[in-house]
Structures are given as structure tokens and as C-alpha cells.
Amino acid sequence: MKLAVSDEQRDALHRTAEQYLYCANRTADYCWSDTSYSECKTNKRQVRDALYAELREETDLQAQLV
Helix, strand or coil: CCCCCCHHHHHHHHHHHHHHHHHHHHHHHHHCCCCCHHHCCCCHHHHHHHHHHHHHHHCCCCHHHC
């Protein structure tokens, strides 16, 4: 399905996508361990508690997108 958006909406969509990807990459970096799979963080609540407030401050995303 093709999106029909105005120039202003397109710019907002791109900003949202960039911020969303920033959050996803920060989360992946936080959770991943290069030394051992057993050291990867997999507990959703612990990861959220560690990153959520900071990512909300750093981005303009709504809560459900962080």
C-alpha cells in the first residue's frame, strides 16, 4: 500500500523513523554481548527500566514507539 503524505508529513515520518531506529540500535547495543550469548540481556522489564526514561528524553517519540 502506498502512503500519500504531504511534504510536511513526509519529513515528520522520516524523523520518526530515524528516532525509532536510534532507539532500536541503542537497545540492541545495550542487550548484546560480544563475549558470550549467556551475557546478552534478555529480560524485557530490566532492559526497559534501564533505557526507557533516557530514550524518552533523547527523542520526540511517543511512549509506545520507544
